Amino acid sequence: MARLVIVSNRVPDPRAKGAASAGGLAVALQSFLAPGTLWFGWSGKVSPETSTNPEIVEGDGVTYATIDLGAEDYDRFYVGFANSSLWPLLHFRLGLMRYTREDFAGYRAVNDAFAAALLPLLKPDDTVWVHDYHLIPLGAALRAAGFKGRIGFFLHIPFVPPSVLEALPPARDLLHAMCAYDVVGFQTRTHLADFLDCARRFSGFAVEEEEVVTEDGRRVRAIADPIGIDASGFARVATRAAGTVYIQRVRDSLVGRALAISAERLDYSKGLPNRFEGFARLLARYPQHQRRVSMLQIAARSREDVAEYQALRRELDRLAGDINGRFSGFDWVPLRYMTQTVPRTKLAGLFRIARIGLVTPLRDGMNLVAKEFIAAQDPADPGVLILSRFAGAAEELSDAILVNPYDPDDIADAMNAALDMPLEERQERHAALRRAVFEVTSARYCDVFTQALAA
Template sequence: MPRLVVVSNRVAVPDPTGNRAAGGLAVALREAFEAYRGLWFGWSGKVAAHPSTEPRIVDKGQVQYALMDLTSLDRQEYYNGFANRALWPIMHYRIGLSEFSRADYQGYLRVNRTFANALAQLIRPDDLVWVHDYHLIPLAAELRAAGITNLIGYFHHIPWPAPEVLGALPGSRELLRAIMDYNLVGVHTERDADNLRRGLIHDLGAIQHKPDVVEVDRQRTRIKGFPIGIDVGEFQRLAGRSQSNRIIRQTTDGLGSRKLIIGVDRLDYSKGIPERMEAFERFLGTNPDQRGRVTYLQIAPTSRSEVPEYATLGRVVNETLGRINGTLGEPGWVPIHYVTSTYQRSVLAGLYRLAAVGLITPMRDGMNLVAKEYVAAQDPADPGVLILSKFAGAAQQLKAALIVNPNDKIEVAEAIREALQMSQEERVSRWESMMSVLQAQDVSWWAATFLKELTSNKTRTASRASVRLAK
């Protein structure tokens, strides 16, 4: 059986107690590693005085971890700079927030080249290589240049924008050329896959051979949607056992007879948190009888605090929060509880189960697993209602949710009212419809389907001429 080599920006090494890392890519790839065994390569998260030329190897049973340190300049240019100040906003349709720097772009290419040169020394001839996310788009091109002929797949965990949006980013053509060095490219939705294929056709003159195969300069790449799932059974178990947790007990006692609305997001401008708060404000304004009878809990751990746009967002959220609570709050009742702490999955599962409404309204999102976790955590006999942005990838699967335009505060406010008034019979029917989708396309299905597609990829041979990025 071939070994699976996973490459990602950050590597989730289990802690010294042997506990597995929770959340994110670690959970998504756990069962894939159990099936294939393998190597996980990427940034250690540490900043060193000198760049790594060889990875630090950590053995943890069936998975070997290969960790690379970055210099402070690498972190600034590759991670904070091009990846998160140029690529991230463009991919989320926020052209006005994208800050392109030629130095940052060169740093992005430099780190990808450094990673590829180090990884090339570890790859065996029959390894399957699976690269993850926007930090590492050029990696396959660099691996091909280093002589690697293995099958290489790429999964893009955030939205892929329309060609006219991506085209606003300097260097976008080079990134599209780099995509062609992957045998298989996965995105969450067919909408994103179509955007990428159209970009390749428009900007590189790609020829489309089949609905999901494009060719540029005799190189063929398959581009498909693979909606990522969650471990449904695990989340159900966590939610069912959560009532004994101290935080869940305290929250239950504090709510009393009030209904809970919950939002859980990383603090990011793509998540629409200020807009969501204002929609809740609109709901309270048009439904004054609900004041004191419903509470909105927004959990939003901070991230990327070194990026100026995120500091600005934090101030906007706090100002919006203060205005709403100050204007509408009453003695003994605060409309919005805002928490920036990071909670364990077991606690989140319990909070989801408590909530009558899951308010998940990103302005743009690749998938949004919180929406799926909220559904999985519900009591089958008395489930809550999911309100979901039509711009989240999850909306393509969870069609029984109340689908809204997050830019329309009136529409979101009306959806909150509808959710709170919905009959138990309708809530159960909607929940059962969404659960059937989650169970059929869970995280195991996602990983197995992608890897099966990669190993059966016959669109081209793995030994191919590389396309080098402009240096």
């Protein structure tokens, strides 16, 4: 049987408890990792030069291989093209996109370095599964280096229509690179359709009815494969966590008030300023909820060496102070704002006791927090999910209250509806959402993609 080789920008450290350094991807793939699997990527360390000999660590039968990035490569590849060009572009934020040819050259060079370091570790019959926007050219680099096995690519963030993609000068180069794979996967049917439209728009590509893109005689299958969570496992963790001292302290601090919770990385794609303003408008337009609800925003600091993220943090600090200054009393702080990382087990318990889950990104590939919130709820007395219609999860979770995240009044109206929603309606909505979350799991996501890649 062919060995599975996973490649991602970041790799979980098997020596660290929780192995959360690769974020949601590590959680999604954890139950799928069979003994013998190889996981390759960046160590997270910046050194004087990009390393060529991977560091090898074994954990539970899985081999983890990582290389360090040189300081200049880190700036060009990670801070530059990946997160200053591709990330804003693929989240429809053209006004934030910064592009230079030097950054794109650095992006290509790091992908070539990944291929050169990975190739000696590969066996001829390996199946390689590459993840996310950092590594779009990696398949082509492996092909150029002589690897002839099956290679698949999955994009975890949104894709964009041709009118947006063509704003990026090397757009055609990226499409060519995606066509070096045997299978390319997307979170939703919308993202898949946008990719196919881009392939049609750019000359040299042909799209067949069965969603196969052909370029220079090479056939690439494109699929939609929404990522999920281990819903049963997360539900068990949430149930246990709800009885811990930590969660009891949170309950006590609420003094009977409803809890509205949001949790994500501090990122401009998440719509945090709009969400803060939506909460402020709830308190102003629906004063009956003052002193009856507290909002907890967990926004773990991220990419602090990128200017846009520094500016966002300053804006959120200002907004949080303004909201609490306007509405708080001596015994009530309406908005609790944290930028520390909260362990997943504690998050599960917080989701369990929350009356509202606020998941309102301006654009998101999927958003697993929405699914975790649903899995964590008590079916007998569930909370209400308020979800951006521009999150990939909205295609599956249509029984949430869907909002336009650009409209703070829409968020305020949704929060008012959630706080006033009768138990029977909450139970009906949650039952439908729970079915969706428990059907599209992380195991199903892995099975669908690997079966397509093996076909």
